[in-house]
Amino acid sequence: MTAIVLHDLGSRREARAWFATAAHAAGESGDQQLHAWVMAREAMVGLNYGSPKAAAGLAEQARRVAGTTPTAAATLAAAVAARAYALSHQPDQAREALADADRLMERLSVEQRADTWFGHCEQKHHVHLSHALTTLGDTGRARESQDHALGLSAPTSSMTRTLLTIDGAACAHHGGDTEQACRRQGGVVQRICPG
Structure with a gap:
């Protein structure tokens, strides 16, 4: 949460440091979905501050960690990858990620669709x-x-x-x-x- 607030305030360096701490802790915990969610959220720093190629790389890492199970983290990672690829002038990859995000969204459980920090609701x-x-x-x-x-x-x-x-x-x-x-x-x- 601290990383996200710092990102929203424009403190990129501090946000990245907190995201690194969160990713390390999530990785150590063995919770792959939390780990994927943290990486997908960190990718948004690159999206919002002019580094779409770096964002695409991080979003792809998040997609690999999340796997193919329909989860909020996997859906978020695909959606962020689509945005990053679109901004990087890679339309084929963007459209593929969009299709994956939509497929995952259709299969999310009610719990995974919740409008919470870790959910991926329809509005988001x-x-x-x-x-x-x-x-x-x-x-x-x-x-x-x-x-x-x-x-x-x-x-x-x-x-x-x-x-x-x-x-x-x-x-x-x-x-x-x-x-x-x-x-x-x-x-x-x-x-x-x-x-």
Whole structure:
């Protein structure tokens, strides 16, 4: 949890140190799903701070550790890998990881789908899909995921709603409506930095 908070605060170096500690402890415990979850979450540091190839490598390690059993960790690792591959301009690998993430999501138990730190709920799933599909230029499917995620997000989930709005703006731009894209982005900036 400390690593995730530090990541969210932009303290990349400190976040990585805490993720390394968590990964070591999870590995020592023998809990492969926890180990995979920690690595998948650490991969998001690279996603969010400009190292998608490193993120893809870490997400793939997480996928190997998680195995093929439908778990929240395996689903998260596949979804993060899809985003990382899309950002790394590896569309075939991204689409393969997306397909795996969807297959795993369909087979998750109710417990694994819980909206908890270690669960992989439908809302989180669609946030990841939105980003990967937007980056791939698959705007139709990206918009579907954005709509699903927004419908499942609380009005107070400002970060999630902001990220989905940015994806929506990128989809508008991909579709040739750059003016609409700019209006959406401008609205995001006004909400984040009022006045």
